[in-house]
Amino acid sequence: MPPADDTTPRALAGAPTGPVAVPxxxxxxxxxxxxxxxxxxxxxxxxxxxxxxxxxxxxxxxxxxxxxxxxxxxxxxxxxxxxxxxxxxxxxxxxxxxxxxxALRGRSAVEAPWVDRPAEAAAAIGEGLRALHDALPVGDCPFSWSTAERVARALEHLDAGDTPAGWSPEHRDLTVAEARARLRDVPDVDLLVVCHGDACAPNTLIGDDGRWAAHVDLGSLGVADRWADLAVAAWSTEWNYGPGYAGTVYDAYGLAPDPDRIAFHRLLWDAT
Structure with missing residues (x-):
C-alpha cells in the first residue's frame, strides 16, 4: 500500500520502510x-x-x-x-x-505477483468478500460494527476537533457542518451481513490459482450493512492499484454499484 499523498486518504498502513524495534x-x-x-x-x-x-x-x-x-x-x-x-x-x-x-496459504492482494496483476486481484477481493458475507451467520454473530455506533463515534471525533481537511481528497473540501449533515443522512440498510470491518485489499489472501484463499485482520468484524465493507474494498483498489478496478470488485461480488451507499460508507470510513 502506498504512502498517503494527495490521492489517498489519511496516513495508510504498509510495509516498514526503515529499521523496526522489536518489542x-x-x-x-x-x-x-x-x-x-x-x-x-x-x-x-x-x-x-x-x-x-x-x-x-x-x-x-x-x-x-x-x-x-x-x-x-x-x-x-x-x-x-x-x-x-x-x-x-x-x-x-x-x-x-x-x-x-x-501462517495461511496465499499472499496478500498487495504483494507480488498480485500487485502487478490488479484485475485478477480485484476480482479475487470481490469474490472473497461475497464468500465471507455468505458464509458467516448473522444470527449467531455476537459482534457489532453497526452504522449507528460508527456514526456516533465519527460525530464525537468532529466534536473533539477532527476536520475533513485530513480526510481523503473526495471529502477534504467539506466543512465540518457539511460532514455532520452527511453522516446523519444514513441510507436504509440494504442487507445485514457479518462484515469484515477492514475489507481493504491487503486483507484478502490470494492463492496461486488466482482465487481468494483467506481473510486476515478481522479486529473489527461485526454485523453491519454489506456496503460498509464493499464500498471500502472497492475504494482500496484505487490506493493500491490505481483507478479502474473498483468495478471489477463489484462485478465479482455480484452487485451493481449503489452510488448513494458507496458515498456514505466511504465518508463514514474516513470519519472513523
Missing amino acids: AAVERVAGGARLEPVWENQLGGLTFRVGAERYVKWAPAGVTGLDLAAEAARLAWAARWTTVPEVLEQGADDEGAWLVTA
Missing part, C-alpha cells in the same frame, strides 16, 4: 526464530513473520483501536465458517499486547 514480547514469541517485520500502521501496531509458520501482531499499550484480544475472539468465532488465521497465543504486558497466529 520484548515479540522476541520471546520468536524464541530465536527469524523475525521479519512485514507491516506497520499509523497507530504504532506492528506485524512480524516468525519463521515460515507463524505471524505475531503487536500493539502498544494504551492505544485505542488496536484491541488484539477482541481480534482473537473474532478469529476464533469466524474460523468455524471461513478461512482465517488460527489463533495460537494472545497476551499482554505493560508494554503492549500480542497475537500469534498460524
